[in-house]
Amino acid sequence: MKLKQLGIGLAAVVFFAACNNQPKTDEASKVDPAEVVTPTENTEPLSGKGKIEFEEDAFDFGTIKEGEVVNHVFKFKNTGEEPVILSAVSASCGCTTPDYTKDPILPGKEGEIKVSFNSQGQVGTQQKIVTVSSNAMNKVTTVQIKGAVVEK
Known part of the structure; x- marks a missing residue:
């Protein structure tokens, strides 16, 4: 012991x-x-004189059957005076996956955010928000994907 x-x-x-x-x-x-x-x-660091302007800030995919995957590309343009760098792009739900332009978007050039929504287990009216954070004047912007999902 x-x-x-x-x-x-x-x-x-x-x-x-x-x-x-x-x-x-x-x-x-x-x-x-x-x-x-x-x-x-x-x-010197960029002073936030870039500006993001989306062609559309919402996409309605209509009605789909549960289990289908919807993909959409949100295009935007830098209408500001300095390059825009996206620091984070996140979705409001794990069923929605964003992929985005990683390189700096020069003034007058375009970038995109590809959003994929997996409707498995998401029956009903859907509205998913994607939040975009950057060094632009409009530091935080959002786009959304919405529609309805019906059972198989």
């Missing part, structure tokens, strides 16, 4: 001692503040 208690006590000491170990620092990896490069006028 004493041997068991001694083993548990020793394990506890080793566990707590290991928690206090600090990572070793390599002197060669330390950064000299004099070597830090600060941004210049050519590396």
Whole structure:
């Protein structure tokens, strides 16, 4: 019995001692503040002068049977003065999957968001919202896909 208690006590000491170990620092990896490069006028961040304008902000797929998959492409144009970068595109439901232009969209150019809706288990009236976050003036915009799903 004493041997068991001694083993548990020793394990506890080793566990707590290991928690206090600090990572070793390599002197060669330390950064000299004099070597830090600060941004210049050519590396300033974009000021949000890009603008996203969708051709349409909603798509009605009508009536489909449960289990069918609906795909739609929402096209947009950058009508602003600077490139637009989409930082996140997310759907309101796991049944809706967005895919989007990852490269910066230059002024006057177009990008797209492909939305796929899987109607399996989604019987009834549907309205799925896709939220688009970017560095544009309109930082957060939405598009939606809607319609009705009937049982098989």
